[in-house]
Amino acid sequence: IQADLKACAALGVYCSTVITAVTAQNTVGVQGVNILPEDFVAEQMKSVLSDMEVDVVKTGMLPSVGMVKVLLHSIKEYPVQALVVDPVMVATSGDVLAGSSVLPVFREELLPMADLVTPNLKEASYLLGGMHLESVADMRSAAKLIHDMGPRNVLVKGGDLPASMDAVDVFFDGENLYELGSKRINTRNTHGTGCTLASSIAAELAKGLPMLSAVKIAKRYVETALNYGKDMTIGRGPQGPFDHLLKLNVCRSVAPRAFSPSDLFLYAVTDSGMNEQWGRSITDAVKAAIEGGATIVQLREKNLETRDFIEAAKECVSICHSKGVPILINDRVDVALASVADGVHVGQSDMPVSLVRSLLGPEKIIGVSCKTQEQAQEAWINGADYIGSGGVFPTNTKANNKTIGLDGLKEVCFASKLPVVAIGGIGLSNAHSVMEINVPNLEGVAVVSALFNAECVSSATKQLHEILKQAVQTRK
Ligand SMILES: Cc1ncc(COP(=O)(O)OP(=O)(O)O)c(N)n1
Ligand SMILES: Cc1ncsc1CCOP(=O)(O)O
Numbered sequence: 001i002q003a004d005l006k007a008c009a010a011l012g013v014y015c016s017t018v019i020t021a022v023t024a025q026n027t028v029g030v031q032g033v034n035i036l037p038e039d040f041v042a043e044q045m046k047s048v049l050s051d052m053e054v055d056v057v058k059t060g061m062l063p064s065v066g067m068v069k070v071l072l073h074s075i076k077e078y079p080v081q082a083l084v085v086d087p088v089m090v091a092t093s094g095d096v097l098a099g100s101s102v103l104p105v106f107r108e109e110l111l112p113m114a115d116l117v118t119p120n121l122k123e124a125s126y127l128l129g130g131m132h133l134e135s136v137a138d139m140r141s142a143a144k145l146i147h148d149m150g151p152r153n154v155l156v157k158g159g160d161l162p163a164s165m166d167a168v169d170v171f172f173d174g175e176n177l178y179e180l181g182s183k184r185i186n187t188r189n190t191h192g193t194g195c196t197l198a199s200s201i202a203a204e205l206a207k208g209l210p211m212l213s214a215v216k217i218a219k220r221y222v223e224t225a226l227n228y229g230k231d232m233t234i235g236r237g238p239q240g241p242f243d244h245l246l247k248l249n250v251c252r253s254v255a256p257r258a259f260s261p262s263d264l265f266l267y268a269v270t271d272s273g274m275n276e277q278w279g280r281s282i283t284d285a286v287k288a289a290i291e292g293g294a295t296i297v298q299l300r301e302k303n304l305e306t307r308d309f310i311e312a313a314k315e316c317v318s319i320c321h322s323k324g325v326p327i328l329i330n331d332r333v334d335v336a337l338a339s340v341a342d343g344v345h346v347g348q349s350d351m352p353v354s355l356v357r358s359l360l361g362p363e364k365i366i367g368v369s370c371k372t373q374e375q376a377q378e379a380w381i382n383g384a385d386y387i388g389s390g391g392v393f394p395t396n397t398k399a400n401n402k403t404i405g406l407d408g409l410k411e412v413c414f415a416s417k418l419p420v421v422a423i424g425g426i427g428l429s430n431a432h433s434v435m436e437i438n439v440p441n442l443e444g445v446a447v448v449s450a451l452f453n454a455e456c457v458s459s460a461t462k463q464l465h466e467i468l469k470q471a472v473q474t475r476k
């Protein structure tokens with residue numbers, strides 16, 4: 001049930017459950033099964049089906065004849081678009097979860113109601129009275145024989161075929177047989193794969209996909225999740241769980257770093273053109289800026305090929321993280337995801353902040369450029385973490401950029417609760433005047449040419465750091 005819920009959540013559908021039995025189980029096996037009273041299962045079915053417009057029902061453990069009857073009665077009273085039957089009879093650990101007494105009602109009453117049944121090799125054999133299933137050819141015959149029992153579609157899962165063989169599943173829709181192949185993933189973390197696959201198929205059907213497409217997408221999801229979690233170590237037994245919610249983890253750093261407004265104190269924004277002119281790589285430039293005291297880094301690489309950008313970003317992420325400095329990517333959410341950077345900075349004509357947030361998740365840092373009060377108010381509502389405001393002074397780094405001056409900067413600061421970093425034409429000669437506007441949420445300055453158009457990045461950064469420190473002290 002826990003795997004079912006996670007699979008549905010991961011695939012973006014809402015799942016409600018009816019518990020037929022509570023099990024004591026872990027990565028070692030099933031230690032106990034406590035079957036709930038049938039009338040209470042009926043009550044749960046009614047609670048869910050009478051309340052929600054349920055599209056698809058997927059069954060798992062149905063441990064008694066009475067329980068199967070409860071299910072059949074409920075879905076006759078509250079018809080659904082599809083019934084997926086995962087004939088959970090034998091757990092992957094070998095533990096029997098539904099005795100032979102339920103076989104007749106399965107064969108004669110449940111399967112004829114099913115749109116899909118998804119037995120593994122043991123369950124298919126059990127349904128077919130102990131037939132030996134050792135090859136793909138056997139699975140093809142089994143799929144046809146089970147189809148004769150009445151379900152509209154059959155998926156015989158071949159995960160338990162000998163390890164030397166590819167993991168082939170056989171799908172039969174009553175007309176055509178399909179062999180659905182996949183690479184065998186070498187992992188102990190397979191606990192719950194059967195339930196997950198059936199729930200994932202149900203989820204895709206609920207979205208309106210045709211059966212074969214739903215099966216293919218669900219298989220791909222399970223394979224991806226298995227591969228993603230193949231090296232996790234959870235539990236002491238032979239069969240560990242896998243990571244259903246991989247999508248949430250793909251862009252997550254191992255130890256996410258909480259954003260602090262003081263990170264904006266000295267914000268180093270790279271420019272490959274400038275660094276190239278000085279014969280520096282991006283990584284050398286970033287190292288030097290951090291050495292000089294940069295408190296946050298942004299990779300603003302407008303001319304790099306995507307592949308090169310990702311490679312450089314990955315290296316810079318590891319440099320920054322080793323020094324505890326957050327690193328953001330300018331404009332490119334894809335590069336931020338691929339390099340596991342801490343966030344993204346976007347402008348008013350880039351991807352909207354709310355969409356960036358939904359792609360990056362709640363933990364990442366999102367900065368947005370604002371020149372006006374309205375933009376500053378929106379930035380907060382849309383979930384940005386900070387505002388970059390400028391150009392405060394004229395700049396050659398960004399073409400056709402409107403200069404807002406110190407008054408424009410003040411207006412933006414006053415209009416938002418967010419921390420603000422000033423940008424545009426700021427350097428050693430005028431950083432002090434920026435900090436002097438003395439607005440509490442102005443946290444620092446963001447600079448490109450003042451650092452990266454200098455011969456020595458680390459000493460330029462050190463000098464700017466010193467000026468900012470003094471400005472803040474005078475402010476106090
Ligand atoms: C910290 C910071 N503030 C503002 C900007 C400018 O972003 P944007 O308006 O999207 O312009 P480009 O940098 O993409 O040319 C920034 N990059 N960083
Ligand atoms: C990216 C950007 N956004 C507003 S001004 C600016 C350029 C800042 O560069 P520099 O610090 O060299 O003036």
Ligand SMILES: [Mg+2]
Pocket residue numbers: 330331345346347350
């Ligand atoms: Mg931009």
